[in-house]
Amino acid sequence: MTLIIKNVEPRFLATFKAFSKCFNAKVEAKKSKSEIAAEWIKEDEQFIKDYKAGKIKHYKADKEIAQKWEKEAKEAMRDYKAGKLKAYKSAKEMHEDILKNG
Numbered sequence: 030m031t032l033i034i035k036n037v038e039p040r041f042l043a044t045f046k047a048f049s050k051c052f053n054a055k056v057e058a059k060k061s062k063s064e065i066a067a068e069w070i071k072e073d074e075q076f077i078k079d080y081k082a083g084k085i086k087h088y089k090a091d092k093e094i095a096q097k098w099e100k101e102a103k104e105a106m107r108d109y110k111a112g113k114l115k116a117y118k119s120a121k122e123m124h125e126d127i128l129k130n131g
Contacts, residue, residue: 037045042058049056060068079085088094108114117123 046056076085080087105114109116115126117126
């Protein structure tokens with residue numbers, strides 16, 4: 030049997046989940062499109078707030094990005110030569126190594 034309860038406030042979700050466990054039932058929670066849109070708006074507002082507060086780096090030109098990538102590439106090569114990084118010939122080889130060595 031399926032029971033559908035709509036438009037439940039999020040604060041009651043934990044209660045419904047606990048109640049369903051008593052009967053070995055499942056609870057599936059889905060957000061409405063308006064709830065998802067509200068979350069996106071909130072995330073956008075937080076992003077703008079963080080950007081204005083200087084918490085997010087803004088690159089003024091492609092040159093800055095290229096310089097950052099070049100620096101990271103040099104660091105990676107240095108770590109590789111020092112034996113801190115592994116290189117693989119294929120994704121299959123990498124997956125096998127991960128499964129074997131964790």
